[in-house]
Amino acid sequence: MDTESVTIRKAVHGDVPAIVAMFASDSLGGHGDTTDPAALPAYMAAFRRIEQSPNETLYVAMKDGEVVGTxxxxxxxTLTGRGGSSMIIEAVHTRTDCxxxxxxxxxxxFCLDxxxxxxxxxxxxxxxxxxTDAHRFYGRLGxxxxxxxxxxxLK
Structure with missing residues (x-):
């Protein structure tokens, strides 16, 4: 596996259609994602909220100039454990063909670093x-x- 050519960067507006296409192709997620152009404004509004948040970052994995993961x-x-900050990783997705x-x-x-x-x-x-495959994957990473x-x- 050639992971040296994979780079991670913050997502930009132009990445949203490729990210949405990955989510829409997910048969297990059940989130109702779609590549229907009528839904793009909702995705762009969500992207803007993420982009404006000081605590959230959306990333893409790039390989050969294409978005292959997000x-x-x-x-x-929180105050638990005498206070401290933690990272929550969400919406990990690799393009099906990759x-x-x-x-x-x-x-x-990258996120751990x-x-x-x-x-x-x-x-x-x-x-x-x-x-279950993802569970084994996360376990392998510690x-x-x-x-x-x-x-x-709620909706």
């Missing part, structure tokens, strides 16, 4: 219960399945 980070601070090439690992290691650079105390993520997550859909 992930998002959120920095949160899976198994180490791109996901490059993205996660960012967390260390910022002096954060921990990194956490959630993964769809159906994604993550532990230590908590049980819950969601309540």
């Amino acid at each position: 992930c998002q980070t959120l920095i949160t601070t 899976r198994g090439q180490g791109i996901g690992e490059v993205m996660i290691r 960012e967390a260390r650079r910022q002096g954060l105390r921990k990194v956490q993520l959630t993964s769809n219960a159906k994604r 993550f532990e399945a230590s908590h049980l997550g819950f969601k309540l859909t």
